[in-house]
Every structure is written in structure tokens, then in C-alpha cells.
Amino acid sequence: xxxxxxxxxxxxxxxxxxxxxxxxxPRALRRLRGHEITRLLDDYQALxxxxxxARSLGAARETVDQLNRIAVAGHNLLYGRIRRREAGTGAPxxxxxAAAVRRHAWAAALSALMFFGSALATFVAVQIEPALxxxxxxxxxxxxxxxxxxxxxxxPSLARPVVSSMIISNNIQVTLLAFGFGLTAGIGTTVLLLxxxxxxxxxxxxxxxxxxxxxxxxxxxxxxATELLAICLAGAAGYLLASALVAPxxxxxATALKRIGGQALTIELGCMAMLVIAGLIEGFVSxxxxxxxxxxxxxxxxLALWAIYFFGAGRSRNENRAEPSGExxxxxxxx
Amino acid sequence: xxxxxFISTPDHVTLEFELAGPGSxxxxxxxxxxxxxVLIVALALLLYAGGVVFSLRSLFxxxxxxxxxxxxxxxxxxxxxxxxxxxxxxxxxxxxxxxxPGKKRVGIRVIRQxxxxxxxxxxxxxxxxxxxxxxxxxxxxxxxxxxxxxxxGRRLGDMLAGTCVIVEKFxxxxxxxxxxxxxxxVEQGRSREALTLPRGAVSPAQLGLIERFLARRHELxxxxxxxxxxxxTEPLLTVLGEDRDAVARRPDRAERCEELLMEIIELAQTxxxxxxxxxxxPMPPPGLF
Numbered sequence: 001x002x003x004x005x006x007x008x009x010x011x012x013x014x015x016x017x018x019x020x021x022x023x024x025x026p027r028a029l030r031r032l033r034g035h036e037i038t039r040l041l042d043d044y045q046a047l048x049x050x051x052x053x054a055r056s057l058g059a060a061r062e063t064v065d066q067l068n069r070i071a072v073a074g075h076n077l078l079y080g081r082i083r084r085r086e087a088g089t090g091a092p093x094x095x096x097x098a099a100a101v102r103r104h105a106w107a108a109a110l111s112a113l114m115f116f117g118s119a120l121a122t123f124v125a126v127q128i129e130p131a132l133x134x135x136x137x138x139x140x141x142x143x144x145x146x147x148x149x150x151x152x153x154x155x156p157s158l159a160r161p162v163v164s165s166m167i168i169s170n171n172i173q174v175t176l177l178a179f180g181f182g183l184t185a186g187i188g189t190t191v192l193l194l195x196x197x198x199x200x201x202x203x204x205x206x207x208x209x210x211x212x213x214x215x216x217x218x219x220x221x222x223x224x225a226t227e228l229l230a231i232c233l234a235g236a237a238g239y240l241l242a243s244a245l246v247a248p249x250x251x252x253x254a255t256a257l258k259r260i261g262g263q264a265l266t267i268e269l270g271c272m273a274m275l276v277i278a279g280l281i282e283g284f285v286s287x288x289x290x291x292x293x294x295x296x297x298x299x300x301x302x303l304a305l306w307a308i309y310f311f312g313a314g315r316s317r318n319e320n321r322a323e324p325s326g327e328x329x330x331x332x333x334x335x
Numbered sequence: 336x337x338x339x340x341f342i343s344t345p346d347h348v349t350l351e352f353e354l355a356g357p358g359s360x361x362x363x364x365x366x367x368x369x370x371x372x373v374l375i376v377a378l379a380l381l382l383y384a385g386g387v388v389f390s391l392r393s394l395f396x397x398x399x400x401x402x403x404x405x406x407x408x409x410x411x412x413x414x415x416x417x418x419x420x421x422x423x424x425x426x427x428x429x430x431x432x433x434x435x436p437g438k439k440r441v442g443i444r445v446i447r448q449x450x451x452x453x454x455x456x457x458x459x460x461x462x463x464x465x466x467x468x469x470x471x472x473x474x475x476x477x478x479x480x481x482x483x484x485x486x487x488g489r490r491l492g493d494m495l496a497g498t499c500v501i502v503e504k505f506x507x508x509x510x511x512x513x514x515x516x517x518x519x520x521v522e523q524g525r526s527r528e529a530l531t532l533p534r535g536a537v538s539p540a541q542l543g544l545i546e547r548f549l550a551r552r553h554e555l556x557x558x559x560x561x562x563x564x565x566x567x568t569e570p571l572l573t574v575l576g577e578d579r580d581a582v583a584r585r586p587d588r589a590e591r592c593e594e595l596l597m598e599i600i601e602l603a604q605t606x607x608x609x610x611x612x613x614x615x616x617p618m619p620p621p622g623l624f
Contacts, residue, residue, distance in 0.1 A: 002522070003604075004515045004518075007516075007518050007522075008514075048348040050518045053521050054517070054521075059514065060514070060517070060546060062513075062551070063513070067518075071350055072350050075348070075450055079344065079451065080452070161407050162410045164410065168417075169413060169416075172417070173417070176463055176466060177466050179463065179464065180464035180466035180467040181467055182464075183464055183467035183491045184467055188467065188470070241464070254485075254489070254494040257495045258495065258496075261495045261496060262456070265456070265460050265463070269459075
């Protein structure tokens with residue numbers, strides 16, 4: 001039977017060892033000898049027994065708190081490694097993004113319908129009712145003249161890195177909003193996609209109506225496939241979150257959210273990587289002097305690469321894994 | 336929301352965490368916001384001191400003083416500002432076991448719902464969807480409402496990441512010995528036993544009261560401490576064989592009372608265990624797994 005002093009020494013001893021091991025990281029735990037581990041487990045067990053007794057027999061609040069605090073340190077130490085491995089937050093897997101998108105193709109389709117559907121509808125509407133252009137567009141687009149030196153093709157080369165970095169930040173911000181607003185049951189995501197789709201459609205419609213479409217498409221094509229696809233997939237990530245809230249099935253909504261979180265995050269992180277690629281093209285390739293056929297070439301090239309990635313990558317892996325992807329190595333066309 | 340969250344571990348231990356309320360979480364947010372701004376301003380000043388011209392105009396031609404180094408530095412600066420804005424929480428919480436500088440200052444921490452510290456994954460999930468909790472920006476009304484109605488006080492980002500925010504309790508050394516004495520006594524089967532002295536008995540409730548007083552006396556004001564010491568000791572004086580009036584008149588009454596109380600605890604702890612009770616309480620079997 002331990003005396004009061006022995007008991008206290010046991011508690012504080014265990015607390016100090018547990019906290020030191022937690023600080024030292026997982027490797028320190030692996031280096032422990034057999035008897036040290038046995039001792040650690042015995043002390044943890046004795047401590048948790050004391051905690052249970054303190055609760056059920058009504059010890060002073062301070063005593064319960066003290067034991068609870070030590071038990072938390074012990075629990076984090078003894079279970080931290082096990083849980084970590086289960087959650088599988090190990091190395092990012094190249095194909096995880098593609099696999100997550102394929103698995104939730106319905107969300108991507110819904111997002112594409114909202115985004116490209118509204119763009120197409122607006123495009124047609126502007127053809128039928130040209131006056132709409134004045135309502136939908138800012139002056140810079142209405143007065144856009146491809147012949148002036150101030151047009152989009154002519155970003156001075158010194159400004160290109162800055163323009164590129166502004167575009168990357170801005171686009172990633174848009175995808176983060178599309179992703180986060182999924183938590184408003186998808187309403188925010190839908191509004192964002194429609195807003196961007198209508199803008200795209202009205203610009204394209206206006207330029208086509210006034211015969212300036214060649215300049216516009218020439219500008220958009222090199223980065224367009226990557227950028228618009230990324231925005232669309234971020235919308236899909238948002239809808240994925242929304243699905244957990246709107247149709248949680250037999251789960252509680254909070255539980256459904258927790259389960260889908262990893263997959264949605266994988267898609268969102270993949271979109272960010274895509275937008276870095278798109279931003280570099282938009283800053284350096286689109287404003288460069290390359291001719292129209294080369295622009296079409298870049299468009300087709302990037303489309304093909306993304307098709308190969310999304311239909312092919314991550315096939316052999318277990319598609320159930322929800323892992324954040326640090327996907328960067330896709331070689332989209334670079335300047 | 337509730338006051339605490341209880342987490343049951345696989346070995347049937349219940350861990351208790353005190354939940355952080357909206358007040359402390361908001362204070363932490365304000366501190367972090369200030370830190371965030373300070374970081375960005377410091378970065379800008381650093382570049383300014385290094386001779387970088389913050390002018391987009393200069394980039395429209397070498398004739399206006401632009402150079403490639405300025406251009407790339409500005410590009411990097413803009414990216415860094417964006418990264419600080421969105422990455423501040425992700426990196427601090429993900430790498431700092433759930434604490435940002437603001438949270439550390441307020442004494443709160445993000446944990447997973449199974450009681451373990453969070454990693455980058457949880458930090459990214461709960462912070463990258465901040466825009467939704469902030470609706471309508473920057474009021475945090477939606478997040479606040481969700482927090483209010485959730486038993487664990489989670490905002491939307493917390494639900495997504497499976498996390499909650501708790502109050503970090505720091506070690507308060509004084510009561511350690513009392514707790515250990517209590518635990519030792521309970522383990523020997525003497526928890527509910529009165530301390531019997533020649534002139535009477537000290538009840539278990541009184542023993543508990545004395546232990547709690549001794550543990551917390553250093554936190555009390557001088558007057559309150561003296562008053563409580565007297566109130567607790569007075570009914571026990573006859574049991575201890577002391578003269579009530581003599582003690583009451585002493586100039587060092589409070590100190591004397593505390594001495595007597597410590598003697599009682601000493602006596603309670605050094606008693607020999609009852610043989611039957613000790614036998615009924617076997618040691619826990621060694622080895623857990």
C-alpha cells in the first residue's frame with residue numbers, strides 16, 4: 001500500500017515522464033526499454049484508477065482536476081501514435097486528389113452545371129438581348145479595345161511576376177470561399193459559382209457580339225482550362241460539405257461532416273495547386289507574344305494532361321482513403 | 336453549450352475537459368488578429384528598409400525605376416501576405432498542438448474530439464472554412480449561433496474537423512500533497528472513516544473540509560484565511576483537548592488553528608489501516624495491455 005508520499009511521487013513522476021516524452025516526440029517512446037514501458041503503463045493504470053476513485057467517491061475538485069490533467073498527458077502519450085496511424089495523415093499521395101474527384105463526380109458535375117451552365121445561359125442571353133451587356137459588365141470590358149496597347153495581352157514583362165502572384169492569391173481566395181460556403185448548405189457556393197459564371201458568360205457574349213472574341217479567347221485559352229476547372233472543383237468540394245448537412249443519411253450532421261471533411265480538403269488543396277499552375281500561365285504565358293495557334297496548343301495540351309490525371313491517377317490505390325494531397329507535380333505547361 | 340466535455344478512452348478512463356466559452360475564444364481571436372497585422376506590417380517595413388519600392392507603377396517599364404529584383408520581391412511579398420492571412424491559424428495550430436499565440440495567452444487550446452492534440456489536417460479543415468463561420472463577414476454571427484446551440488460549443492469549422500476548444504488547466508502545486516493523501520487513504524479503505532481521538536471524533540466530512548482548506552489557503556486573502564481557519568477549528572477544539580477561550584484570545588489565533596488542522600490531517604494519515612479494509616482492496620493487476 002503506497003503511503004501519501006509514495007502516491008504523490010508516483011503521480012508527479014508519471015506526469016514528468018509523460019510530459020518529457022510528449023515533448024521529445026514519437027521517437028523517444030520507441031527508444032524506451034521494456035521495463036520502462038511496463039512501468040509507464042503500470043503508473044498510468046494506477047493513476048487512472050485513482051482518477052476513477054476520486055470521481056466516484058467525491059474527492060476535492062482540485063484533486064480530480066489534478067489527476068485528470070495527468071491522465072490527459074498519459075492518454076495523449078499512449079494513444080497518440082496509434083490514432084495517428086489510423087487517421088493516415090502520412091505522406092501526401094499524388095493520386096489522392098484525382099481519386100477524390102472521381103469518387104464524388106456528382107459534386108463536380110453539379111458544380112460544373114452551375115458554373116458553365118450559367119455562363120452559357122448568359123452568353124446566349126447577351127446574344128439575344130445585347131443591352132444586357134450594359135447591366136452585367138464593368139466599363140473596362142464594355143470599352144475593351146484589342147487594338148490599344150493597354151489591353152490584356154500587353155502586361156509589361158516587369159509587372160508579370162506581381163500580376164501572377166495577385167492572380168494566384170485572388171483565385172485561391174475564391175476557391176476557399178466556394179469551399180467554406182459549402183457549410184451554408186451549399187447556398188453560398190451556388191451564389192459564388194453563378195456570380196462567376198454569369199460574369200464569364202457576359203464577357204464572352206459581349207466580345208463575341210462585337211467581334212472581339214479572338215482577342216478574348218486568345219487571352220483565356222492558355223490558362224483557362226486549368227483555372228476554370230479548379231474553380232469548378234472547388235465548388236465541388238463545397239457541395240461535398242453541403243451534402244453532409246443536407247443529406248446526412250442515418251448519421252448526425254456533425255458526424256457526417258467529420259467523415260466527409262478529409263475528402264473535401266483533399267479536393268480543395270488540389271484546387272490550390274492547380275491555381276498556382278494556372279496563375280503562372282496567366283502571368284507569364286497568356287500576356288506573352290505567342291501566336292494564336294500556339295495558344296490553342298497550350299489549351300489542348302493542358303486539357304489533355306488534366307484528363308489523363310483525373311481519369312488515370314490514383315487508380316491502383318485504395319480509393320477510400322481520405323488524405324490531403326500536396327499535388328504539385330502535374331506538369332501543366334509552364335512558361 | 337455545456338461547461339465540460341467528457342471523453343471516454345478505450346481503457347474506460349473518462350477524461351474531462353473544460354470547454355472554452357465564446358468570450359475567451361473571441362479574446363484569443365482579437366490577439367491573433369493584432370499579431371497577424373503586426374506580422375504583415377513588420378514584413379513590409381523589412382522590405383521597405385531593404386530598399387524595395389512599393390509602387391506598381393514602377394513596374395511598367397525600367398524607365399520608371401522598375402527592376403526585376405523589385406518585381407519578384409513584390410510578387411513574393413503579396414504571396415506571403417496571402418499566406419499569413421490564411422496560413423496563420425493553420426500553421427500555428429497544426430504545428431503548435433492546437434495553440435496560436437492568442438490562444439496561448441488566453442489559455443485555451445484546440446483538441447480533437449478523442450482528446451488528442453490536433454495536427455495539420457484538423458488545423459487546415461477548421462480554419463480554411465472560416466469564411467462560413469464569419470458570415471455575414473466579419474461578424475461571426477453564423478459561427479456564434481452554431482456554437483451556442485452545440486453541446487460542445489463547436490463552430491462549423493470545428494464540426495468539420497472533429498475538434499473542440501478547451502481551457503488549458505495549468506498545474507497548481509499546493510493541493511498535490513492533499514490529493515495524494517486522500518488517494519492513499521481511499522486506497523487503504525479509510526476514505527469514509529472518522530478519525531477517533533480520546534475525547535471524540537473528527538467526521539470524514541470535516542476531514543475533507545480541512546484538506547480542502549489547507550490546499551487552498553494560500554489563494555485566500557489574509558482576513559478570509561484567518562476567519563475560515565477559526566470557523567473550521569472552533570468546533571474541534573474540545574475534541575483536541577484545547578481550551579476554546581484560551582485559543583480564541585491568542586494573538587496568533589489563525590496560525591495556531593492551522594497548526595492544529597495540520598496535526599489532525601497528520602494523525603488521519605498515519606493511522607494504521609484497518610486489516611479487513613486493506614484486504615478487501617487488492618492492488619490493480621500489473622500490466623495494462
